[in-house]
Amino acid sequence: MAQITLPVRHYRLGTDAGIELVEANLDYQTYEWAMPTGQIGLMLVDCWDLHAITSYVERTDSISAGVLAPVAEACRQAGITVIHAPSPPVAVHYPQWVKYASEAELSPQTGAGSGWPPEKLRRGEGEYARYGKPLEPVREEWIKQNLHKRRIISCLEPQPDDFVIATGEQLHRLCRHQGIAYLIYGGFAANMCVPGRDYGTRAMGQRGYNIILLRDATTAIEADSTLDDMRLTQAAIFDTEMRIGHTALSADLLAACAEC
Secondary structure, eight states: OOEEEEEEEEEOSSOOTTSOOSGGGOOEEEEEEEEEGGGEEEEEEOOBSOOSOHHHHHHHHHHIIIIIHHHHHHHHHHTOEEEEEOOHHHHTTSGGGGTTOOHHHHSOOOOOOOSOSOHHHHHTOGGGGGGSOOOOHHHHHHHHHHGGGOOBOGGGOOOTTOEEOSSHHHHHHHHHHHTOOEEEEEEEOTTTHHHHSTTSHHHHHHTTOEEEEEEEEEEOOOOTTTTTTTHHHHHHHHHIIIIIOEEEOHHHHHHHHHHO
16 A cells, blocks of 8 residues: 655653653654555645635635645545535535435434523523623624635635545544544644534544644634734644644645655
8 A cells, every 4th residue: 555654743741761841841753654645634624715804814815725735636646535624514515525424414403402501591692692792793794795605715626536524423434434544634723623623633633533734734813912923823733733633744745745
């Protein structure tokens, strides 16, 4: 079976024998992982063509076209499975979505839930309305006008042999059937959907998959105070390296695929 060799790194929460275990002595550790291409999935998370925050979407568009599109094509050529995970409302626009969807996912039923917390609390209504965050008028208007138009960005349009998934369970079924054990992630946002979705790095890492985040193939939604040095992006990458899995660079993945 063909394989690639990829340098990956994590951030150690320990030290070598004889070195005091204090934060100042913590550092990266890098390995070279040899992985069978047939056991790798490239995860493209929430790579949308539209977003309400215009400064953020400028970065995601640039990363999608300049980093993720070449990586996706190189992975296809190397025999690595390309998996699009664009959120449930977007996934259903693509015919590839149905392949590993369950009957429940194909025909979702709305239920009353467990009854706790109260429905009004979950919705921020009635006596609980004062505890919720206020609506953001500009964002809400954008959602009303544009959310139904959202698709995967055109430079990452799913190809016929790609897969599209909507949930973590669907991804797990796909991986089990295809024999995928390594998930290489790119996409958005680094501090929200990439770790937080049920198909994201944290959930799939907890299922036992080997997680690799391409640290130059993602960006966070930043705050005014973090935008200059992209601190929230860097914090999300650190969190992956410290607690979830490993990271790599897209250039190294491209080189590994070219040598495959």
